[in-house]
Amino acid sequence: xxxxxxxxxxxxxxxxxxxxxxxxxxxxxxxxxxxxxxxxxxxxxxxxxxxxxxxxxxxxxxxxxxxxxxxxxxxxxxxxxxxxxxxxxxxxxxxxxxxxxxxxxxxxxxxxxxxxxxxxxxxxxxxxxxxxxxxxxxxxxxxxxxxxxxxxxxxxxxxxxxxxxxxxxxxxxxxxxxxxxxxxxxxxxxxxxxxxxxxxxxxxxxxxxxxxxxxxxxxxxxxxxxxxxxxxxxxxxxxxxxxxxxxxxxxxxxxxxxxxxxxxxxxxxxxxxxxxxxxxxxxxxxxxxxxxxxxxxxxxxxxxxxxxxxxxxxxxxxxxxxxxxxxxxxxxxxxxxxxxxxxxxxxxxxxxxxxxxxxxxxxxxxxxxxxxxxxxxxx
Amino acid sequence: xxxxxxxxxxxxxxxxxxxxxxxxxxxxxxxxxxxxxxxxxxxxxxxxxxxxxxxxxxxxxxxxxxxxxxxxxxxxxxxxxxxxxxxxxxxxxxxxxxxxxxxxxxxxxxxxxxxxxxxxxxxxxxxxxxxxxxxxxxxxxxxxxxxxxxxxxxxxxxxxxxxxxxxxxxxxxxxxxxxxxxxxxxxxxxxxxxxxxxxxxxxxxxxxxxxxxxxxxxxxxxxxxxxxxxxxxxxxxxxxxxxxxxxxxxxxxxxxxxxxxxxxxxxxxxxxxxxxxxxxxxxxxxxxxxxxxxxxxxxxxxxxxxxxxx
Numbered sequence: 001x002x003x004x005x006x007x008x009x010x011x012x013x014x015x016x017x018x019x020x021x022x023x024x025x026x027x028x029x030x031x032x033x034x035x036x037x038x039x040x041x042x043x044x045x046x047x048x049x050x051x052x053x054x055x056x057x058x059x060x061x062x063x064x065x066x067x068x069x070x071x072x073x074x075x076x077x078x079x080x081x082x083x084x085x086x087x088x089x090x091x092x093x094x095x096x097x098x099x100x101x102x103x104x105x106x107x108x109x110x111x112x113x114x115x116x117x118x119x120x121x122x123x124x125x126x127x128x129x130x131x132x133x134x135x136x137x138x139x140x141x142x143x144x145x146x147x148x149x150x151x152x153x154x155x156x157x158x159x160x161x162x163x164x165x166x167x168x169x170x171x172x173x174x175x176x177x178x179x180x181x182x183x184x185x186x187x188x189x190x191x192x193x194x195x196x197x198x199x200x201x202x203x204x205x206x207x208x209x210x211x212x213x214x215x216x217x218x219x220x221x222x223x224x225x226x227x228x229x230x231x232x233x234x235x236x237x238x239x240x241x242x243x244x245x246x247x248x249x250x251x252x253x254x255x256x257x258x259x260x261x262x263x264x265x266x267x268x269x270x271x272x273x274x275x276x277x278x279x280x281x282x283x284x285x286x287x288x289x290x291x292x293x294x295x296x297x298x299x300x301x302x303x304x305x306x307x308x309x310x311x312x313x314x315x316x317x318x319x320x321x322x323x324x325x326x327x328x329x330x331x332x333x334x335x336x337x338x339x340x341x342x343x344x345x346x347x348x349x350x351x352x353x354x355x356x357x358x359x360x361x362x363x364x365x366x367x368x369x370x371x372x373x374x375x376x377x378x379x
Numbered sequence: 380x381x382x383x384x385x386x387x388x389x390x391x392x393x394x395x396x397x398x399x400x401x402x403x404x405x406x407x408x409x410x411x412x413x414x415x416x417x418x419x420x421x422x423x424x425x426x427x428x429x430x431x432x433x434x435x436x437x438x439x440x441x442x443x444x445x446x447x448x449x450x451x452x453x454x455x456x457x458x459x460x461x462x463x464x465x466x467x468x469x470x471x472x473x474x475x476x477x478x479x480x481x482x483x484x485x486x487x488x489x490x491x492x493x494x495x496x497x498x499x500x501x502x503x504x505x506x507x508x509x510x511x512x513x514x515x516x517x518x519x520x521x522x523x524x525x526x527x528x529x530x531x532x533x534x535x536x537x538x539x540x541x542x543x544x545x546x547x548x549x550x551x552x553x554x555x556x557x558x559x560x561x562x563x564x565x566x567x568x569x570x571x572x573x574x575x576x577x578x579x580x581x582x583x584x585x586x587x588x589x590x591x592x593x594x595x596x597x598x599x600x601x602x603x604x605x606x607x608x609x610x611x612x613x614x615x616x617x618x619x620x621x622x623x624x625x626x627x628x629x630x631x632x633x634x635x636x637x638x639x640x641x642x643x644x645x646x647x648x649x650x651x652x653x654x655x656x657x658x659x660x661x662x663x664x665x666x667x668x669x670x671x672x673x674x675x676x677x678x679x680x681x682x683x684x685x686x687x688x689x
Contacts, residue, residue: 038489086469088610141668144676146416146469147617148667150610151660162653295606304473341488343495346481354456354474357466 016311019355019362024309024323027352031344040340048337052330057207059330061214065286067325068219069094072278073303074310074317075223075230076131076271080145081312082234083267084247089134089149090275091300092156095293097127097276099160101283102290105180106169115183116284123280124273130156131272132265139261145268153296161292176291186217186284217285224318226274231314233270243267275300302328305353324349385522387638392523392530395634397422397591399533401612402619402626403540404450404584409621410544411577412557412679416472417457419609420479421450421582425589427483430497430600431490433593437504443529443590450586451579453479458578462571465683476609484602497593497600506595527595529587536584540623553577557677560684570684588612618663621676633659 032042053063073090080087087093101123110118134148164170164177171178182191192198193212202209234240245253246263254260278299283290306324310316331345355362401422408415429446433439457475460466484495491497506527514521544550555563556573564570592608593600611633612626619625636659640652 034485038485137664137668143664143667144617147614148664150614151664154607154611154660155657158653158657162651165653295603301473301476305477308470308473335493339493341485343481343484343488346477347485350474350477350479350481352474353477354460354471357470357474358460358464360464360466361460 016359018366019359020309020311020316022362022366023352023355026355027348027350030351031348034344034347035340038341040334040338045334045338045340045344048333049327049330052333053326056210058210058213061211061216063322063326063329064220065214065216065325066329067321068217068223068285069278069282069299070302070306070324070328071220071223071317071321072226072281073275073299074306074321075226075314076274076278076300077303077307078310078312078314078317079230079234079274080267080271081307082247083243083263084250085135085138085145085264085267085271087131087134087149087268087271087275088146088304089131089152089300090271090278090303091296091298092149092153093127093131093272093275094279094282094297094299094303095153095156095160096130096272097123097279098283098287098290099156099163099279100126100276101184101280102177102180103163103169105184105284106178108184109181110183112183115181116186119180119184119284120277120280123276127276127279128269128273131275132269134272135265135268138268139264153300157293157296160290164290164292171289177289179288180284184284185288186219186222186281187286188212188216188218215286217281219281219285222277222281223321226277227314227318230274234314239266275303278303305349308353308356381519382517382522383642385519387635387642389522389524389526390638390641391631391635392526393596393634394637395630396527396530396533397588397596397608398612398615398630398633399537399627400588400591401585401609402615402630403536403623404581404588405613405616406540406544406619406621406623406626407553407577407584408454408581409616409680410557410677411553411574412560412677412682412684413458413461413574413578413581414468414472414681415454415457415578415581416469416613417453417475417479417609418472418581418585418613419605419607420472420476421453421585422589422592422609422612423476423479423605424453424483425450425586426593426604427487427497427589427600428586429590430500430593430598431486433500433504434498434599437501439500439504439506439594442500442594443506443587446590446594447583447586450582450584450589452582453482454579454582454585455575457582458575461683462574462578465685468681468683480602483600487600495602499599500594502598505598506591527591529591529595532587533591534627536587537623537627544623554677556684557679560679560682564684564686570686574684585609585612614663617676618667621680629663632662635659 035042035045053059073094076090077087101119104119104122130152134145134152137143137148138145169177202212234244242258243263245258246260250260302324306317306320310320327345332342334340335342401418405415405418425446428449429442432445433442436442453475457471460471461468487495487497506529508525508527510524552568552573555568556570560570589605592604615629615633616626618629640655644652
C-alpha cells in the first residue's frame with residue numbers, strides 16, 4: 001500500500017500534466033498579485049472573467065470561436081516540434097491560409113459544400129508550400145528554421161497587404177477585401193438564422209437563440225478532427241514514426257535509413273497546412289474577409305504558447321487552446337467592469353509558459369514539499 | 380538627386396539604430412551560449428520604460444538608462460531560467476516576449492490613466508541631436524548627420540562590443556563559455572556567472588534598442604511600436620553570423636529598405652511599397668542560401684550547461 005502511494009506520488013511528480021497544472025496555477029496567482037499591486041481585487045477580477053466565459057451560452061460559444069484558430073496554430077507548432085523543428089512561422093502560414101481562403105472564397109463560384117472543400121484544400125496547400133519553403137531551406141541550405149520562418153512571416157504580411165489593396169479585391173472605402181461568398185461560409189445555418197422562419201423558430205428556443213448570436217461555425221469540430229489526425233499521424237503511421245525519430249535524434253534516424261532532409265520538408269509542409277487551415281477557418285467562419293495588417297495579429301505566436309501549455313501533444317492543444325481562448329475573450333472584461341488592466345492576461349500566459357520552461361525548478365518544489373510531508377509523517 | 384540620396388542614408392541610419400542595439404544584445408547572449416528569442420519582449424519593455432521615464436522626468440538620458448535597466452531586469456528572468464534551471468531557452472524566450480508586452484501595457488494603463496499609449500514627450504525632452512544646426516538646413520550633411528545621439532551611440536557600441544569580444548579577457552571568456560563550457564569550466568571560468576552577465580547585458584542593449592525607438596524615432600510608446608523589431612534584430616544577428624560588425628551591416632540593410640520605402644512614399648512614385656518592404660526579408664533568405672556561406676552559431680548555443688553533467 002505504502003509503496004503504491006509513493007509510486008503514485010512519483011508519477012505525479014514526473015508527469016508533465018502536473019507540471020502544466022502547477023504552471024497554470026502559478027500563472028493565475030501571478031496575475032492576481034499583479035492586480036493586487038495595481039490596487040484591484042483579484043478575486044473580483046477572476047469572477048468577472050469566469051462570468052464572462054460561462055454566464056451565458058453565447059459567451060461559451062464566443063470562447064470556443066476564439067479558441068478554434070489557436071488550437072490549430074498550436075497543432076501546427078506541435079507537429080513541427082515533435083519532429084525537431086521550431087515553427088515560429090505559424091503566423092505567416094496563417095496569413096497565407098486566410099488570404100488564399102478569401103481569394104478562392106470570393107472569386108470562385110461553386111456550389112455550397114464543394115466550395116468550402118475547395119477553399120480549405122487550396123488554403124492548406126498554399127500554406128503547406130509556405131511552411132515547406134522553410135523546411136526546404138533548412139534541408140538544402142542549412143538555414144535555421146527559426147530565421148527562415150521569421151522572414152517568411154514578414155513576407156506573408158506584406159504580400160497579404162499588397163494583395164488586399166489590389167483593385168478588384170479591395171472593398172471600396174475600407175482597408176479590407178470583399179467578403180467571401182455565402183457558399184464558402186462555414187458558419188452554422190448562416191442564412192437560416194437570419195431568415196424569418198429561423199428568427200421565429202429561435203425565438204421559441206432562447207438558449208439556441210443566444211448561442212446563435214455568436215458566429216458559431218464548424219471550426220471547432222474541424223479542430224478536434226485535426227487534433228485526432230495529428231495524433232494518428234504521429235503515433236500510428238510509419239511517417240509519424242520517421243518524423244518523430246528525426247526529431248528525437250537526427251543522426252540516429254539518418255543511420256537508420258530515414259531520409260532526414262525529406263522528413264524536414266514533409267514536417268514543415270504539414271505544419272504549414274495546419275496553420276493555413278486555421279486561417280481558412282477564421283475567414284470562412286468568422287471574419288469573412290482579410291484586411292490590411294499593420295502588425296502581426298499573433299495567432300501563430302499564441303499558437304506557440306498553446307502548444308507549450310498543451311505539452312506538445314495533439315489533444316493537449318485543445319485544452320490549452322480553450323484556456324487561452326477563454327482568457328483572450330473574457331480577459332478584456334476586467335477592463336470594462338473594474339477598469340483593471342486587461343493585459344493581466346498576457347502576464348498570466350507569460351508566467352505559465354515561463355514555468356513550463358523550467359521543469360527542473362518545478363520538480364524541485366514538488367520534491368521539497370514531498371520531503372516535508374514525509375518528515376511530518378515521521379514525527 | 381544628391382539630396383535624395385542623403386535623405387535615404389539619413390533615414391536608413393535612423394531606422395537601423397534600434398535594430399543595432401537589440402541585435403548587439405543578441406550577439407552578446409548567443410556568444411555566451413544562450414539563445415535569446417526574448418529580445419522582442421526586452422525591447423518592448425525598454426521602449427515603454429524609456430517613454431514613461433522620459434515623459435515624467437523630462438530627462439532623455441535618465442530615460443534611456445532606465446530603459447536599459449528594465450530590459451536587463453527582464454533578461455535576468457531569462458538568465459535564471461536558462462542558466463540556473465537549464466530551461467529550454469527558446470521556450471523561456473517565448474515567455475519573456477509575452478511578459479514584456481504584458482507588463483508594458485499593464486503598467487501603461489496604470490501610469491497613463493487606462494491608456495495603452497503613453498503621453499508624448501515634449502520635443503525639447505527628446506534625445507538631443509548633437510549636429511543640429513551645424514550644417515545648412517536640408518544640405519547633404521544635414522540630412523545625413525543631423526541624427527539623434529542614440530544613432531551615434533549605437534555605432535560606438537558596435538566598436539566597443541567588437542573590442543570587448545575579440546580583444547579582451549572577458550570577451551575570450553564569453554566566447555569560450557559559448558563554444559565549450561566544459562573546457563571553460565575546467566580552466567576555472569565560472570560558466571554561470573559569465574552567462575548571467577551576458578544575458579543581462581543583452582537585455583540592457585535590447586532595452587536601449589526599444590528606447591532608441593520611443594525616445595528618438597517617435598516620442599511615445601504604443602502597443603504596435605515594437606511589433607516584430609526584436610525578431611528582425613534576431614534575424615540580423617544570425618544574418619551577421621553572430622558578430623557585432625556583421626549584425627550591424629544586416630541591420631543597416633533592413634534600415635535601408637525602410638528608408639527607401641519612406642523616400643518613395645514621399646515622392647509619390649507609384650511603386651507598391653509593400654513589395655519593397657518585402658525586399659530585405661527575401662534578400663536575407665537569398666543571401667543565407669549561398670552568398671555568404673554557411674553561418675555557424677557558437678557550438679554550445681542553446682545548450683544548457685549543467686555542472687557535473689556529462
